[in-house]
Amino acid sequence: MKNSIKVERAKKNITQADLAILAKVSRQTINAMELGKYVPSTVLSLRLAQIFEVEISEIFTLEDSDWV
């Protein structure tokens, strides 16, 4: 699954640390998500969508490998 957390973060002009506080997770988790190493839970995804004020589907996109 791809995500545009880094892009959305740049739009809002906030750091990983800021986003971590807003989303109530550790900075390592934000970092791991941006690197595609961690797929967040539905709850965290919804929190991110609310923080960025966008639809959840604008942040996350499925890839072919997600269907295997």
Next chain:
Amino acid sequence: MKLNYLFPNKYKKIGWLIFIPSAIIGLTTLIFEFEPNSLDFNIPAIFIDELFGDKHFIGIVNNNILNEILGVLIILSSLLVAFSKEESEDEYISKIRLESLVWAVYLNYAILLISFLFIFDMSFLWVMIFNMFTILLFFIIRFNWQISKLKKSARYEE
């Protein structure tokens, strides 16, 4: 949703403070078979199977309780170290925690299987003694290693 069976973060430090000295003392007394007479007590036992005596349920045996004390301290303190929350325990940390636990169980049983097949008699007793503690020990090593790797990798990004 928030239920996760973990201790508060502060217990991790307390766990380490008890674990390190009791592990060192425990290992030393085990190797040197140190059993001070002052710790010989008559204590209740559930199963009794004396070397040249009868077998029976429930009774009193004379036993040196030093190894019991140290064993209890090591087990309880390693539980605290293993299962206290991280400073920022979130869903990603929980995933690492679960993976480390699975990994530790596999490693522990792999070693136990090999020992079971190729180590016998009194030597196997040593395996069993260590095996009481290794599953938690493997988990602690793997989990903390993964967390420190994570912290390091996150430091250079942004």
